[in-house]
Amino acid sequence: MTDTSALQAIVERPGVAALFAALGSGEARLVGGAVRDGLLGVEVADVDVATVLSPYEVMRRCGAAGIRTIPTGIAHGTVTAVSKGETIEVTTLRTDLATDGRHATVGFTEDWREDAARRDFTINALNFDPATNEVQDYFGGLADLEARAVRFIGEPLQRIAEDHLRILRFFRFTARFGRGVDEAGLAACAERANDLMALSRERIADEWLKLLALPDPVPTVTLMLEHGLLAPVLPEIASEAPSRLAALVETERAADVAPEPLRRFSALLPAEPLVAEKVAARLKLSNKVRKRMALAAAPYAGEPPRALAYAIGVAETQDRLLLGGDAAAAAALRGWTPPRLPLGGGQLIARGITPGPEVAKTLKRIEQRWVAEGFPDEARLEQLVADEMAATRH
Known part of the structure; x- marks a missing residue:
């Protein structure tokens, strides 16, 4: 049986517990990275919740419980709840109506499996129901998590066609969690590498920098280069x-x-x-x-x-x-x-330098000597000033 103690600890955090209480027993589940990371024993910072409730009902119930909500992506079913210091994204279960590789048109559903099927990898499609204390796994994500396998849900080429950014996400998650690489996923990413050119440069940069921030991205970057993944966007x-x-x-x-x-x-x-x-x-x-x-x-x-x-x-x-x-x-x-140079042009003028270009030049020479000597104390700075003042008079 799956050890859910880490997931229980997440939902017992005051802000998260208050949100689940507001939404109602059985109406919402912990989803995505929070479930994955919790099961792996990784610290969970961002908490995402999915619900069968409409975004407007989420806002109504949260409001009744004194939880502030922000309609951050309400057209796509997402509301941000601010609960006892926690910022939590709450998203109504969705199904894709149409996709073009960059954006998706979604509809709402009450089918948990259908919502999970929209996610990219099996390890990201797990959800945890606090009401039953069970992890729901529709696509073998628990086994893949145990094996540290990053595997697309369904046909990799189809998943990439739905959202081209999944190419970069495949490599980032492989670098973070994988023991080796899923060959079917790698082949699909290599075949569709040119799809990356259709993405906004901002989305590419965000995923790319997240990959490079991992402890050791070298093997994954090497793999990407060997299979021509970076040539379309970073030649x-x-x-x-x-x-x-x-x-x-x-x-x-x-x-x-x-x-x-x-x-x-x-x-x-x-x-x-x-x-x-x-x-x-x-x-x-x-x-x-x-x-x-x-x-x-x-x-x-x-x-x-x-x-x-x-x-x-x-x-x-x-x-x-x-x-x-x-x-x-x-x-x-x-x-x-x-440190900051504790000296200004006004002080030099007060010492007798005529206002004008020579003030800035003298100050610059003093600063250069001060830096070259390793930022000495005020006594030495005073000597540097005296030296430059004397040179200026001559």
Whole structure:
């Protein structure tokens, strides 16, 4: 019999328990990742609930129980409930009426199996009924979870045709949970790789960065490259790129620095800032992210790490150091905050420098010496100021 103690603990959390009580016994179940992760003993942060109730009835019952709701995706049956500090998505059981690979037109149903059949992989189609304390498994998800097998529900090609993003999700879930790879799923993904071009770049970026954030994405990225999965949307990633990613993963571990998907993405691209920025722009990443990836792509030239961090930022410097293989220098920056120069142009004017361009030039020279000397204390800064003032007078 399946051990459901972890799932019981989830539904007994005050906010979750209050929501189930509001919806009514037998009317709602825990679904998706919360069930999968709970059974695996993985910490569950996001809780999703499915229900036979309409979204409007969900809102009515929650309102009567004092639970605030937000109609985040009400046209598709989803309401967000905010219950005792928990944010929980509640979705009415659905069935697909039409799909085009990017979007689905859905109808509502009261059939739990029909709703589960919409999900991508067997391990994601499990649900837990608090009223009976049972896990409902319609497609062999429990066995696949035990075997750590990531397997499409039904015919893989059909599931990919319904939603092309499932190609990337197949590899992300394989990297996270799989022991090996499901060959039927791999073959279908390789056959339909060009379908990725029909997706929005934002959706591609979101899944891709989630994959790269996993503890060790190297084997999966290597597999994707070997089967041509990345060529349609990320042709800049060359076949030898996984070796650079593998080296970075090891350096991150040696430095005891948390995985950073943007840094890892940079490791897979040519070490050219313009290329990194171009790829980031194509994926519709933010200007801040584009700048970070471009800075990471520039080779480390041996500058003092703290001086470089003062100039371009701590995270950006750690990226460059880790990509260059310098774990010790990157680790030394952990928790360090660049100081601010405790000096301004007004103070220089008060000391006798004539207002104008010379003020900024003098301040810049003082700052450069202050940084080069490792951000010395105020006594030494005072000496630097005196030196520059004297030089300016001459």
